[in-house]
Amino acid sequence: MKVLAVLYPGGPAAKNTPELLGCAENALGLRPFLEGKGHELVVLTNKEEQLDANLPSTEVLITTPFWPAYVTKERIAHSPKLRLIITAGVGSDHVDLAAAAARGITVAEITGSNVVSVAEHSIMQILTLVRNYLPAYKQVLEGRWDIGEAAARSHDLEGKVVGIVGAGRIGQRVATRLRPFDVKVLYYDFRRLTTVEEEVLGIRYALLDQLLPQCDVISIHCPLTPDTDGLFSRERLFAMKKGGYLVNTARGKIVDTLGLVEAVEKGHIAGYAGDVWYPQPAPPDHPWRKMPNHAMTIHVSGTSLEAQKRYADGTRDCLSRFLEGKPLERDYLIVDGGKVVSPSYSFAFKQ
């Protein structure tokens, strides 16, 4: 069996850090496991031509959201042997799920593998924006000491209203981690939680368009689906409270690219952070790189060393089961038996 993995190039760090499992060089630790069983493992760092040359003979494709191979319907049409696509991580929007379902290809992701990692990153970025951390840090590097300039945009998080959009595994962990900051938390999700869950998490439900003007900070945690593509349109960005902050560790395409630049440049949105872009890797001239008052990172929130271990283990578990003809972990399944089965995605793919 041929397994194709498209992974990020680890560079010199790959040699010095064996725990960097998710890079092409370390191949999720899968090489001895697969080759020991007589299977072929081809690892690419996503050179489009190499991907297209390898896909027709591939049975299992492994890729990650951090350095995705975009598995379009055209690519699926040219991959007659493809039976399983594994996302080593969480979020399978880089795969055309409808096309995979139509072809009976199973799509699985390693559900839960990096949800704590992302929740921590989101909290870090909320504080980075609200406390105005980066401009104050920049002054240190520049040999400056202008308290007025740094403090004029610095706030306490305490007492603010925070909105969570998508209260699943990550959104709920963000809510839990916000508790010690004494904020009021509202949330929107197309599936409302139970009263008990809301009570335990200390969060209150609001429809999206009611939540937008009430929040000082909004953190996005829903998947990218046909329903959430552009959910934060220019109109919705300008419907946010003036001077609010937006953090998006979910997917870049959920936020309108140029609408965001305009809202930040006009000061309607006081700051934007997150680690997700479209496309990825973001080109050097991506407009978000240079817009004012942002605190973005490259897509690393879900790929801490601990997360890499968890998603490498999960990927191996999927492969073992697949090779033994056993069903995959139910929670991992996004597309199965010709249908989009994940509860977070299925509504958007009404079949």
Ligand code: NAI
């Ligand atoms: P989850 O499936 O546990 O939660 C997603 C929540 O979003 C669910 O409660 C679902 O009902 C809700 N949702 C789905 N469609 C919606 C819509 N149209 N409107 C409102 N809510 C909607 O997923 P989890 O683990 O919390 O991850 C969420 C997303 O975060 C992933 O799909 C992925 O895109 C992103 N992610 C990013 C990572 C990173 O490294 N930056 C790593 C892991 C996930």
